[in-house]
Amino acid sequence: MGLLTEERPSVTLREITEATGLAKTTVLRIVQTLEQNGMLWATDGGYMAGPGLWRWAHLARFSWELPPETRKVIRDLAAELRETVNLYMVRGVHRVVVAQQESPQPLRHVVHVGDELPLWMGAASKILLQSASEDQLARVAATSPYGPSHVRRLQEWIDEASHNGWAVSHGERDQGLSAVAVPIRGRSGSVVAALSLSGPSVRFTDEAVTRFAGELTRAAQHVSERGFDHPYAAAM
Structure with missing residues (x-):
């Protein structure tokens, strides 16, 4: 399924076989099963995402989307500070983007909800790892x-x-990119998420960083005090 992208909305059996290295008969059997379950849809140009995935997409959005009040906090921050706001949580040795509001400026930093980024660097990682065990830090x-x-x-x-x-x-992950992050805490007081602001380093002067940190902290405290509700948080 990873072969399908916005730039390539359909793939042929030959492309799937070459990409996976599986036997053509095996690929055909898997594709037929996925088609029968609505995960794939056969077209003249190959196979595209099927209608069954649309139902799963709606279910995933309903299950993982943040409460309206938290989403409003993120939108307001991006509008006020004019930089991209991201909300990260830990998954294994990665940090996952669970929410984002893009900067209104033409030159901005953008990742996508669902993206997994490394935990060994970056402002958000420094926040998220505050609750990490020695074993997790080693990993x-x-x-x-x-x-x-x-x-x-x-x-x-x-x-x-x-x-x-x-x-x-x-510039820890990408040259010319800066970020500021603060913790969102769960009911036990442990860090369950990182609220961050990111953008071009040229706009993240010492004065701007101090201001960003203050505004992010106030927003994160607001979210924490009202209870941060997310499936990842419930599992932590």
Whole structure:
């Protein structure tokens, strides 16, 4: 299913066979099963996403979408601060984008809801890892280019973010990109999500970062006090 994109809305049996390395008979059997269950739809140009996926998409949106009040907080932040607002949560050794509101400015940073980004760098990671165990930190460090020794640097970032109440990054993941992040806490007080603001580094001066951190903190406290409701949070 990963072969289907907006740029390539349909694929042929030959393309699926070449991409998967499976035998043509195996691919045909799998495709027929998916078609019978509405996951794929046969066209003259190949196979495209089927109507069954539309139902699953609606179910996923209903299940994972944030409450209206939280979405409004994110929209208001993006409108006021004019940078992209993201909400991240942890999944294994990655951070997942669970909500976003794009900056209204032409030059902006954009990731997509559902994207998984590495946890070994970035402002949001420094916030999310505050509740991590030693074992999780070791697993995150092992995914970095620096290997196990990166644990020490991660711990330094975590301690600094915990002391300040917020974290910042400049060019850690992408050159010229900066971000500021603050924690959203669950009922137990542990960090369950990171609310972040990201955009071109040229706009993230020291003065701007201080202002961004203050506004993000107020918004995150508002969300935390009213109870952060999300399936990921319930599992943490």
